[in-house]
Every structure is written in structure tokens, then in C-alpha cells.
Amino acid sequence: MPGRWFPCRGPGAGEGATVSESPEIGSEALCEALGLPEGEQLDLLQVAPTTVTLVRRRPEEEGLPVAPPALHAEVETFPLAFVLRAIHGSGQSGLLRFRYRDHRKSVWIRRGEVVFATSNQRVDRLGECLLRAGVIQLGMLREAERSFQVVGPGDRFGKVLVERGFLTPRELWNGVKYQVEEVVRSLFAYGSGTVSFWEGDIEPDNVVRLSLPTARLVEEGLQRSAELAKFLAVLRDPRVSLARVEGCSAELAGNERALADAIGAGRDFEDVCRVLDFDFASAARSIQLLRLVGAVKLMRLPEAGGLTEDESFALVDRDSLQERVSGLTKWINELASLVAQADGGWAGVLERLGRVLDDTTGRFPALLTGVELRPGASLDVDVLVSRGLKLPGQREDQLASALGELIAYLEFEVKDHPAIAAPDELLTRLRGSLPTP
Known part of the structure; x- marks a missing residue:
């Protein structure tokens, strides 16, 4: 509120800066004086020689650590890839916080991992991540959300998914890991915002403790950002214009529902973002989800005029993907056959x-959830091709990475199996007769 001045009585205030009638940083009096909505609070972020930086916090948001951060910078100056690589390289532990407009993302790190x-973004929630990965369907998600509202916020959404029979406990565990990875990978799509890092043994307020390779997530995040x-x-x-598919909006919610309603029968992307005040990157991620569930389609204006659906948005055609997957699965079958022969059985x-x-x-739930090995390791x-066609970005590369994990393991077994003589020669012959994996 202009015209009102309060001596500082928060952490870091100098001697003599306190007066009895002045409010503390984060107090109700100061929040009221600044005109903050009821329930919002202020956290002290940074104290500099000439400035004090406070950040607004909504009731549902987590508070900041009491101590000032070891690093606080603009993403334009310190890109998130640089920050995370530095933390990983030095093996530090701590909490990284990212802020952009109303976006809040937190990453807990232990010994660099x-x-x-x-x-706080709906598109990053567990249900939406599982939906995007193809692990659950939209109807399952909405049914689980309705059940979750009944049991109340004290329970966990993942538990509801298991109780409803939509996931097994193992699939839920993989889903939580995938969600955490998705949150980290999503950071690299932001070109603006602020990043803060508090060093120390700061634990997340939950029972899940993962250990995910930071270096891999940075590389995957940069690739995802490029895509x-x-x-x-x-x-x-x-x-290019966007068009809502009639009859598909009933099960939508949040930003996705707002986008679908704003798009209507036809509208260009930038106009939709202006109307809703959405940043381009976040809106694009939501539109990817809307396309996945069949609620929105892209239309291209041809030279002759008039709108037609453009199937060229599919980056890889089915024949090319089929050939690639067939070659990779042949490698798996041939390598497994060598090991089975050496073992004396399958x-x-x-x-x-x-x-x-x-x-x-x-790591690849959208491709591999529910996929089982058949006789002969086939x-x-x-199924793999059908799922691969739904993937965003470089589909062949993602398929090769997923199936390549199995190939790499089998090559390891062939090389180290005591009953396989001259394994390098065997692998060389295979490379001469099979497509490059």
C-alpha cells in the first residue's frame, strides 16, 4: 500500500531497526497493509545490502526454509541445466525451487541426485502424468478423482488408483517415479523465472525417497524442451488452427477444460493464450494432453483455402516404426536364444x-506398461508400434532407448556367460545379419 512504511523486524534486520509497533515480515498486519488476499503469506527469500526480497505464498503452497538460499538467480542468467549440473557435479544436497508467474516447482536433491x-501445475499431477503415459484412461482418472473427493485430502490419490483396481502397487511405484521425472524434465521448457537453492539435508514432506540420476534427467529435459x-x-x-472435438469436453477439468472451451470450433494458438493469459510453453503441454485424449485437433490451412485436418503432424509413419520395432525385437529374441541355449532352458x-x-x-511407462515377455522372449x-505412434517427439529414438535397455542387458549376459565361447565373434555375426539396434 503506497504511503505506508514499516521498519523491518524480520530475520536479518539490523540493530535498531525494530520498533514495537512494526509488523514482522510475514505477519498478518504486513500482509494486510500490502493488500494481499486473505490466507496469503509472505516469506523472506533474500536480504541484500540495499534490498529485501519477499515472495507471496498461497495457503496451499509449501513455505520456504528459514535460512536465505545459497543461490537465487534469474533463469535467463543461470539456466536450470547449468544449475542442476553444478549441483550434481559437486554432490550437494538441498532444495531447489523454481518460480514463474503462478508456477511453483520444487526438487529435493541428495548428494547430487x-x-x-x-x-503446483495440474498437468504435472500424478493422474495427468499417468494419463499422458498411457497407463490409465481419461475415464479412469475422472472416476478416481471422484472417489478421492469422497475420501478427503488426508488420503493419497495413488492409493485410490490402486483401490479402484486401475493400477497395481508396482505400477503405482513406477508411476510415482515417472511423475517425479516429468516434473524435473518440465523445468527445461522455461526460458524465464527464478531459481533458488538451499543447501543442506532438507527432506521432502512425504514417505517417498527416490534416487534418480540427475545427469540423465537434465539430458532428457533438454531433449524434451527441444521437442x-x-x-x-x-x-x-x-x-495452423486449433479445433475442439465435439463431445470430448465433459471429462476435462482445470486448464485443459479452459483451453478446450476457449478453442471452440476453431481458433489460433496465440489468440487462445492471450484470452486465457497462458504462457506458450504451458499451453502447448496442455494441448499435447488434449490431443492425446482426443479432445482437440490441429487443422492446417492449405494453399487453396479452407481447413483440412493435417495428418503430417505424425512425425514417423507406421511402416517406418514397424520396421524399427521388428528389428529391435529380433535382436532381443536372438540374444535371449543364445543365453537360453547356454543355460539349458528358457x-x-x-x-x-x-x-x-x-x-x-x-522409465518408459507409455511404451511398456502391461507388455510381457512371450515364449522365446518375443x-x-x-502393441509397441501402436503405442509408439502416440508418443510426442522423436518416437523411434524413444523406442530404441526402451528396447535398447533389454538388448544391452542380454549382450552383457552373452559376454559374461561361462558357457558361451567366443562371445565377441557371436555378436559380430549377429550384427552382420540383423538391423543395427
Whole structure:
């Protein structure tokens, strides 16, 4: 409120700065004087020689650590990839907070590796992440949300998904890991905002403690950011328009519902963002989800005039993907056959490879959830191709990474199996007869 001045009585105030009638930083009196909505609070972020930085906190948001952060910077100056790589390289522990407009994301780090992450954005919630990964369907998500409202906020949404029979406990565990990874990967799509890091053994307020490789998440996040930039270029093309699919809005909620309603029968992307005051990157992520559930489609204006749906938005055609998946699954079958022959049977290698498949599913749930090894270590090519076609970005690369985990493990077994003579020669012959994995 202009015209009112309060001597500081918060942490870091100098001697003599306190007077009895002055409010403390974060007090109700100061919040009221600044005209903050009821329930909002102020946290002290940074004390500098000439400035004190306070941040607004909504009732549902977590508070900041009491001590000032070791780092507080603009993302334009200190990109998040640089910050996370530095933390990882030095093996530090602590809490990283990112802020952009009303976006709040937190990452807990222990000895340089990610142990947990949270976001206040609906698109980053567990249900939406599982939906985007193809693990659950939209109807399942909405049914679970209705059940969750009945049991109340004291329970966990993941528990409801398991109780409703939509997930097994193992699938929920993989889903939580995937959600945390998605929150971290989403950070690299932001070109603006602030990042703060508090060093120390700061634990998240939950029972989940993961250990996720920070270096991998940074690389995947940068790749995801590049893919989102390509999708944004398509959305901002003046020849491209968005159109809502009739009858698909009833099950939507939050930003996705607002986007679908604003798009209506046809509207360009930038106009929708202006009307809703959405930033481009966040809106693009929500539109990816809307396309996945069939609620929104992209239309291209051809040279002759008139709108037609443009199927060229599919980055890889089915034939190319089918050929790639077939080649990768042949590698898995041939390598597993060598190990089974050396073992004297299939039981052992199928059990070991099944465990690797379970672990890999945690990284690639959209591709591998529910996929099982069949006799001869074969996989359902049609299922993998169908799921691969729904992936955003470089689909062939993602498929190769997922199935490559199985191939790498089997190559390891071939090289180290005591009953396999001259394994390098065997692998060389295979490379000469099979497509490059």
C-alpha cells in the first residue's frame, strides 16, 4: 500500500531497526497493509545490502526454509541445466525451487541426485502424468478423482488408483517415479523465472525417497524442451488452427477444460493464450494432453483455402516404426536364444529379463506398461508400434532407448556367460545379419 512504511523486524534486520509497533515480515498486519488476499503469506527469500526480497505464498503452497538460499538467480542468467549440473557435479544436497508467474516447482536433491519433486501445475499431477503415459484412461482418472473427493485430502490419490483396481502397487511405484521425472524434465521448457537453492539435508514432506540420476534427467529435459519448441513452432504457424472435438469436453477439468472451451470450433494458438493469459510453453503441454485424449485437433490451412485436418503432424509413419520395432525385437529374441541355449532352458533368462523389463517400464511407462515377455522372449510388435505412434517427439529414438535397455542387458549376459565361447565373434555375426539396434 503506497504511503505506508514499516521498519523491518524480520530475520536479518539490523540493530535498531525494530520498533514495537512494526509488523514482522510475514505477519498478518504486513500482509494486510500490502493488500494481499486473505490466507496469503509472505516469506523472506533474500536480504541484500540495499534490498529485501519477499515472495507471496498461497495457503496451499509449501513455505520456504528459514535460512536465505545459497543461490537465487534469474533463469535467463543461470539456466536450470547449468544449475542442476553444478549441483550434481559437486554432490550437494538441498532444495531447489523454481518460480514463474503462478508456477511453483520444487526438487529435493541428495548428494547430487534427485530424490523427489513437486509441482503446483495440474498437468504435472500424478493422474495427468499417468494419463499422458498411457497407463490409465481419461475415464479412469475422472472416476478416481471422484472417489478421492469422497475420501478427503488426508488420503493419497495413488492409493485410490490402486483401490479402484486401475493400477497395481508396482505400477503405482513406477508411476510415482515417472511423475517425479516429468516434473524435473518440465523445468527445461522455461526460458524465464527464478531459481533458488538451499543447501543442506532438507527432506521432502512425504514417505517417498527416490534416487534418480540427475545427469540423465537434465539430458532428457533438454531433449524434451527441444521437442516442445518444435511443437510450439507448429502451433504458432499462421496456417495452423486449433479445433475442439465435439463431445470430448465433459471429462476435462482445470486448464485443459479452459483451453478446450476457449478453442471452440476453431481458433489460433496465440489468440487462445492471450484470452486465457497462458504462457506458450504451458499451453502447448496442455494441448499435447488434449490431443492425446482426443479432445482437440490441429487443422492446417492449405494453399487453396479452407481447413483440412493435417495428418503430417505424425512425425514417423507406421511402416517406418514397424520396421524399427521388428528389428529391435529380433535382436532381443536372438540374444535371449543364445543365453537360453547356454543355460539349458528358457526359464532362467526369461525370469532375469522380466526383471529388467519391469525396471525399464518405470522409465518408459507409455511404451511398456502391461507388455510381457512371450515364449522365446518375443514381444508384441503391434502393441509397441501402436503405442509408439502416440508418443510426442522423436518416437523411434524413444523406442530404441526402451528396447535398447533389454538388448544391452542380454549382450552383457552373452559376454559374461561361462558357457558361451567366443562371445565377441557371436555378436559380430549377429550384427552382420540383423538391423543395427
